[in-house]
Amino acid sequence: MKKTLIIGASGQIGKKLTQLMLNDGNDVVALVRDKSKLSDITDKNLHVIEADLTGNFGHAFKQCTNVVFVAGSGGETGADKTILIDLWAACRSADYAKENAVKHFILVSSIGADAPSTGPESIQPYLIAKHVADEHLMRSGLHYSIVRPGTLTNDDAKGKFTTERPAQKGDATVTREDVAKALLFIVNNPSKENTLTELFNGSKNISETFK
Incomplete structure (x- = not known):
């Protein structure tokens, strides 16, 4: 069975993705800093690994076919954490993935990462971090899908x-x-090709959007 590593599995998007993948029958490795945040999810196909993204977490990639990097420093942290998580941990994840012959690396980036200097000054460090992480993955030689969501909301799907x-x-x-x-x-x-896609709510079904 294909095994997918979700980095940032206890975050707002990561936890939703973890549950969706388990519901779909996928084998999931959830990399989190605090495993108690996933204590409400129990499934025989869930394997939780506790590690800090500022340390060594290369062991989590072993025997994983796919990697989804959805970790983020959060809106309440400073530029230092943004650099450590959104930039450096993302870059290191791509390196670990390549060392472990991962078949597909999916990176959640952000709208505005294409031109960080044109964004609001308050979030430019975040956009720069995303930009550099995107560029590192694109140069890595990995098969990749980069998703740049628009402004995120907590509305119902x-x-x-x-x-x-x-x-x-x-x-x-x-x-x-x-x-x-x-x-x-x-x-x-x-996709057979490497992709970089902005994503917003619109009028198309998912299969039409990513055909």
């Missing part, structure tokens, strides 16, 4: 998507649950 950036900034949003559903689809239906 809409189940409809678009990869075209809306004209109005206020419409450039996507629910966290829909991001998780998109990641599940990408894991189960990997």
